Every structure is written in structure tokens, then in C-alpha cells.
């Protein structure tokens with residue numbers, strides 16, 4: 001045998017020297033849930049270790065995460081049912097708890113990168129990402145609402161807009177609305193290949209945002225389709241997206257890899273709530289080693305080609321890296 005691959009694995013130092021994939025806290029984006037009020041820190045039952053925070057409680061938490069090296073946060077507001085309506089008007093309303101919280105965050109920590117979702121569902125009485133009429137999700141009628149939401153978020157200091165709605169033409173529409181209003185520096189990380197997945201359950205629990213009727217299959221992608229992700233990514237790229245996201249991550253590593261091979265802008269992966277919940281549950285039962293499992297999962301997303309990863313494991317993983 002003149003080729004023995006084990007020689008390159010014979011010590012920790014050699015293994016580290018020939019390691020192909022690196023992952024650090026700079027690759028992490030931390031999704032966090034926000035709630036109106038004061039002194040609120042409510043654990044999400046289907047997503048343990050994750051909370052709905054009021055802004056006063058969240059500020060020290062962000063400070064702690066920054067000390068661990070996490071600088072990018074995707075903040076999702078949990079909106080009271082009585083504030084939801086058909087057209088998701090709370091998403092851009094004046095004197096609005098979540099936009100005020102965004103302002104406070106950026107004022108307190110100007111160095112963070114603040115990301116926010118654009119889609120109707122957390123603000124919609126129908127629980128859909130687009131406008132609903134007679135059971136149909138209207139595409140073109142949804143776009144002006146998305147534009148308004150994106151501009152309101154940009155006004156409150158958001159650095160990256162994340163359109164997660166999967167309406168056709170939304171990236172171009174939002175890009176134009178941002179530019180007309182002077183927000184040419186605000187980025188768009190498009191949820192390009194967003195699949196109609198079983199793994200969003202805990203997120204919908206956190207925001208109480210599940211669809212009131214039907215499912216999301218007329219706008220989110222069919223999990224069976226791969227080539228279609230190229231079409232979605234190409235449209236978003238041509239419409240002006242700065243980064244392309246694949247969501248979920250674990251079941252779609254092939255899609256991450258394909259987009260990385262085909263596009264010269266950053267590719268991101270959303271390690272969604274259900275993927276994290278599985279690990280929390282198995283760890284609680286003593287069936288998995290949490291630290292090893294999350295490290296391997298996040299590494300696999302980077303290996304597939306993700307430049308950055310949105311993950312609920314961000315704080316725990318950053319803590320692990322720090323103590324390594």
C-alpha cells in the first residue's frame with residue numbers, strides 16, 4: 001500500500017492542518033424572537049432554550065452574544081392576535097413595538113448587523129405570507145405590502161431585508177422600493193429556495209403564525225425539486241438580491257451546493273426551527289451528544305457551500321468555540 005489516507009489523520013495537529021472546511025462565529029446569524037412589553041423572557045415549548053424576549057431583556061442578551069463573537073441577528077416579532085389583519089398593516093404601522101425595538105437595538109449596538117423578515121404571515125389574520133382572497137394567495141397584490149414593510153424596516157435601521165414570502169417578483173419590487181426611498185445601502189438576502197417544509201413547526205408556534213387554512217404549497221417550493229431552485233435563484237439574482245438563501249438546510253444540502261457552484265454571490269442556509277428541535281429533543285432523552293451533533297450539523301452546511309448559517313444553535317455553538 002503506498003497510499004494510506006490514515007497518515008493524514010494521525011494527530012490532532014495534522015488533522016487540523018489538512019482540514020478542508022472552517023467554521024467560526026463570523027459565519028453565524030442568530031434568529032431571535034421579540035415580544036412587546038417589559039421583563040418578558042418566555043421559553044418556546046417546542047423550541048427549548050429559545051425565548052420570546054421583550055427589548056429590555058434582549059439588550060443584555062445581545063451584549064452577551066456579541067462577547068461570544070456573534071454580530072448578525074435576525075429578529076422576528078411575535079404580534080398579538082388582535083393586531084393582525086388581512087393586509088398585515090401592523091408590519092408597517094406607526095409607533096410599532098417591533099420597529100421601535102429595532103431602533104433601540106441599532107442605537108445601542110451600532111456595530112451589529114440587523115436582519116429582518118419580509119412576509120405577511122406574522123402580521124396576517126390569515127397566517128399566510130401573501131394576501132388571501134377566496135382561498136387564493138394573490139401574488140401581485142401582495143407586492144406593495146411587502147414594499148411598504150421593507151421600507152418601514154429600513155427606516156428603523158435594518159441592514160438586511162430577508163424576503164421569505166416566495167411571491168414572484170418580490171426581490172425586484174422591494175429593491176426598487178428601497179432605492180426610491182433612499183435605502184440603496186440596505187441589502188437583500190433572499191429566501192430563494194424556500195421549500196414547503198415540515199420543519200417550520202416550532203417557528204410558527206413561537207409567533208403563532210401558522211396558516212389559518214390551507215398550506216403554503218402554492219408559493220413555497222416542492223421538496224422534490226432541485227432544478228427549480230436554479231430558476232428561483234436566477235430570478236432573485238437578476239432582480240438584485242445580494243445573497244441567496246436555501247431553507248431548510250439539512251434536508252437540502254444538495255441545493256446549497258448547487259447554488260454555490262452556480263452563483264457568484266454569497267449563499268446562506270437557514271438551519272430551521274424543526275431541525276434544531278430534533279436535536280434538543282434527542283439530547284433531552286440522552287440519545288445524542290449535543291455539542292458534537294450541532295458542530296457536525298453546522299460544519300456540514302458550510303461544507304455544502306453555505307457562507308453563513310442562520311441557526312438557533314448560534315449562542316451555544318459560539319460558546320463551544322470559545323471554550324475549545
Ligand code: PBG
Pocket residue numbers: 117119121129164165199200201202203204271272273274
Ligand atoms: C415566515 C418565515 C418562516 C420561517 C422563517 N420565516 C415560516 C414559514 O414560512 O412558514 C421559518 C423559520 C424556522 O422554522 O426556523 N415566512
